Amino acid sequence: MTTRTPVSFRPHDLVVDDDGTGFLRGSRCPSCGAHYFPTREVCAGCLTEDLETIPLPTDGTLYTYTVVHRSTPAFEVPYVLGYVDLPGPVRVLGQIDADPEEVAIGMDVHLEIVPWGTNDEGTPLLGYRFAPGGDA
């Protein structure tokens, strides 16, 4: 029996290392400092074309959230979904790995790498969520 190595569910957006840690990949404009997720070719602020691809910080604060009760068949409900502001600044959407009662606007959260089902070939996938608290 072979165990297949898990891979990122969106390899361009989420980089996962062998030790199971990872980061989101974004863009930074060298001219005006704007940050973006996901990566872009052209800065929307100053139209610079040579944006840098960078690892985004993994700690941020929750800007807002909801508890989703109706979704597409790909997701088991309910789940908490929120916009997280990371230093940059840049805002990223993700599921929040917490009970709805523990979630509050402004709370500190950190990126975590989590199992994300399997692809069509049966390879296990890794995705991301944000969990309460700072990283360390």
Place this chain on the structure above:
Amino acid sequence: MTDVYVIGIGMTQFGKHPDRTAAGLGAEAVRGAIHDAEIDPRAIRTAYAGHVFQPMVTGQQVLGQVGLAGIPLANVENACSSGATAIRGSFLDILAGEADVSLAFGTEHLTGAFKGAFTPGEDDPEAAVGATMPAVYAMRARRYMEEFGLTREQLARISVKNKRNAALNPLAHFKKDITIDDVLMAKPIAEPFGLLDCSPVSDGAAAVLLASGDWVKRHGDPSRAVRLSASALRTGKVETAPGSMTFEELTRDTANDAYERAGVGPEDIDFAEVHDCFTIAEVLRIEGLGLWEQGTYPAAVERGEADIGGRLPVNPSGGLLGKGHPLAATGVAQVVELVKQLRGDAGSRQIEGAKVGIAHCRGGKTVGVEGAACTVQILTK
């Protein structure tokens, strides 16, 4: 520059039409507009057709069914702003002198194309982690609650108001008054929203005929023509830093384009039809249009200021929450309502003394953009 007038309006019943097609619904609305204008359809020089989830060249199928052939027609897709964008096409043709009469319609057989919660496009990285359209608006509502003390009951009142108006509109999807408790007890969708905070999946079509001021003088009925003073369209900006999710710069900027073109300001507006795809959306639109200060609209609804008979009625037709939301038909149906109100033909939901009305749509979501397409139209009597 010439003035542009709405000379004819047509609209189907909004609701579930399992046995109809987008083309058939569109043809019914177009025939309605032609009869309302009392014109020979051969006077129509150009046409624009809005639709979102329908087969390609649905617009030409509609023209075929009503016997119009040969004239230029463009199919228009701008998500929920598709119908309003079609109207802008006709508006510009008349301003440019390309047409003295132009047809714009929107049609959608949504129940045949679509079921369940709306999601952004399939390749959308936010959809990949569980975003749905109700969830995105629910997050805006939650943030608005935090910043401005909005209550769950205040949100519910918007749905109650719009469904009460819809009960006075024979063409509306919803026909029944509801209570605040009905809204609070409805099936949860994305907190704080339940089912009655969300616009329904509806089928329907609406059409308008526009004509130049000269044409109206020579052939039209000036007593029934209503001036389309502005038809503004903007594309949302990609944000270079996280912005406010409780104030719509895109709505404000599009409205300012329209106010400038029409030579009016928010203080001149007598009533509004706005894109209330969710209860919170009505708040965000109205405040973006400058009709109420940011943070103040929910309390104004509580005081009845946005009711028919209030200081500034909002969504007298029932809005998307009550009249229904057949995507591309929505923007055209808003203009149909403005024309009925300004003609004094709105029956039991008539707003007394209405002289200036505004219609607002916005639709679509792409990453980093607060809204893809936004339209604002101003009609004056």
